[in-house]
Amino acid sequence: MTNTSAPPPPPAPPAPSQAPSRTSDPVLRGPVRGPFLPPGDMEQAVTAYHLATSPARRWDVESAVNWSAADADRLTDGQRSAVRFVTLIEDHLPGYFAVYTRRFPLTADVDLADFAHHRELYHFTVRWAVEEDSHARALFRYQTESGIVDADTLRRELAVEGRKPFELPHDDAVALFAYALVQEKATQIYYQQLRAVVGDPVLAELLGRLSRDEARHFTFMADVVERYLRTHGDAVVEPIRDVIARFRMPLADTMRGYWRWALRIADTARYDHTDAYDHLIRIVNRAVDARTDRVEELTRFIAECRSGAAAPA
Numbered sequence: 001m002t003n004t005s006a007p008p009p010p011p012a013p014p015a016p017s018q019a020p021s022r023t024s025d026p027v028l029r030g031p032v033r034g035p036f037l038p039p040g041d042m043e044q045a046v047t048a049y050h051l052a053t054s055p056a057r058r059w060d061v062e063s064a065v066n067w068s069a070a071d072a073d074r075l076t077d078g079q080r081s082a083v084r085f086v087t088l089i090e091d092h093l094p095g096y097f098a099v100y101t102r103r104f105p106l107t108a109d110v111d112l113a114d115f116a117h118h119r120e121l122y123h124f125t126v127r128w129a130v131e132e133d134s135h136a137r138a139l140f141r142y143q144t145e146s147g148i149v150d151a152d153t154l155r156r157e158l159a160v161e162g163r164k165p166f167e168l169p170h171d172d173a174v175a176l177f178a179y180a181l182v183q184e185k186a187t188q189i190y191y192q193q194l195r196a197v198v199g200d201p202v203l204a205e206l207l208g209r210l211s212r213d214e215a216r217h218f219t220f221m222a223d224v225v226e227r228y229l230r231t232h233g234d235a236v237v238e239p240i241r242d243v244i245a246r247f248r249m250p251l252a253d254t255m256r257g258y259w260r261w262a263l264r265i266a267d268t269a270r271y272d273h274t275d276a277y278d279h280l281i282r283i284v285n286r287a288v289d290a291r292t293d294r295v296e297e298l299t300r301f302i303a304e305c306r307s308g309a310a311a312p313a
């Protein structure tokens, strides 16, 4: 998507005194239902993720980029607006992390087999959360060092959105993984697209690091979803279909001005979460040797939901 006209000004920051809209707050849900992967399978997926996060690929906010060279004067208004938008999304990490702790609980009322599975998953979740939190910190730092906004103003902006609850409208475990698969891939693609156009090399360097992390997060979710399909077959097709049928990027239903803002950032760099759907189709095809009618219908449906495809029946 390109825009030859002057980029619109970024939306006004949310008023600090404004209370979150109670009408759009999602209902927080309890533990997800199975089936789950055998704990040994989850452990293999988690180990592959940790192996992919070798020390050479790790980075830290303090030393990864040359902060003193960050310069927002090299960005267009649209690029600044995009940075502000993705900072809000990344900064909601406490809400995303709470989904995993609430829906895959590690408490006394969880039966032993489920607990063993959730404990393996937790080895992924905590590492993933550290990485996502570093994304939030790095984008915060970029905004303040480059001169987009001062720290106190930004903290207030982030708090307005950050205190709103986050939930996914699904109750099957596989649906949470399929959702994350699409969201991580869509985020990776957007960071790559934005990186290609931004005028500040410091921001380009940062976006490169973020997109590589999101690629690893996607790979983990793809591995898990593929294992679900191999292990449980048709039983997990409907929950995956439901994810696509109801897909919204994080905060789409709660962030003030989300849709208007999302359209604006798509003018700066291509932003279309359905770009990730081809990757999901590929994983389904890879996982399923003997295609059943339900799997056929699933891949057809996902393809139809791709932007530009004919509207699904």
Ligand SMILES: [Fe+2]
Pocket: 090, 131, 132, 135, 210, 214
């Ligand atoms: Fe991230």
Ligand SMILES: [Fe+2]
Pocket: 132, 184, 213, 214, 217
């Ligand atoms: Fe991620």
